[in-house]
Amino acid sequence: MKILARVCAASLLLCAILWLCWMRANVKEHEESRPSYLPHTLQLWGYSRLPDGEALVRNPCKTCAVVSSSGQMLGSGLGPQIDQAECVLRMNTAPTVGYESDVGSRSTLRVVSHTSVPLLLRNQTYFFQQAHETMYVIWGPPRQMDIDQGITYRALLQAKGRYPGGDVRYLSEHWLVHNDSGHGAM
Template structure:
């Protein structure tokens, strides 16, 4: 009799536990797979994403925009001269240019559109000299300015940041972002991870092309690079001699400049090293190099 009572009590306990736990087990997956109300809907409806590391002038808000399906990165290299690539470049959804590289007078080779312009702090004064061209006529261009904290600091009002504030006062419709100190550190860390060398200790300066490529890899589904040579190009015997910048003819030779910087012990842009890294990235991301054409490896 006692055995039957014990068995009955055991069955009762099992039923009670099942009644309590089964609803919890079914409820948990629903909570995990369903995001908070509004999050999924707004992302799906607009496609807008938030990108940390890019801080808007003057309010400090992060960059928010939709991804670009097809992007063109236009090199400032003399390789662009005579390329007749303007139409192909303008046909991309988003066009990225660097520093103070102009389009006026070079439309057939480099195109006319400029969705994004990535600018070094050292080139900001060059933009300021031609404000009607870069700011008044380029209201639809989003500017990304990079530089060291002493130049870009918002709280201590670094000189470059002060200049950007004045631009915004004069052209309030402009979209200008600065790279945060955390983003600058991240870009240094990427360089060290790829090369095994500390950027500062190795006497290296990252180029505007480096920051442009990192930005493009975040914003773009597919990247077409125009006018960038491979890392081995300047060591080939029959490489062409072109100006360092397509808009500064007769000044610096591109390959001589690259080789000089690669060998510099201090304050050198490692253009060739960066291109070798871009080549490896092309295997992970859809990056196509045009004029000259070469494949990632």
């Protein structure tokens, strides 16, 4: 049941990000007929910045590319088109080096499961130093992401100390508990 809840939480995260992309595209395309209720800037609770817990505030994306990590893109030749998107969303630690012609080279946001964090930390230079524009959103069970005792949280905090310019975020415990308790979407 908890695994299903976490899969649902990850799906909700992906939906929120895709919504940001969609909002940005629709806002820009129809700027003159833009309804006054559409936001210029969005604040998403539950996506807390390491180490201060600051909420995620950003403008929606004008164009967006979502790149899976399953190898389905190999041979597609879509790399240049993917890199032209304002926001490029990647999953976990999917590589780009050596696959640029198929998957592009830019990453605006990476959604990373706590189980993939060790792979992320093994390649810190690649992930945190070379990719300055990338925001990392890490999700996992509260025991892993607890700000006082979570092993994954502490490992990310150490990496953030080495690369202070990196934008590392985690799904807050409140957000995960909310979804684990069966309350569903926010």
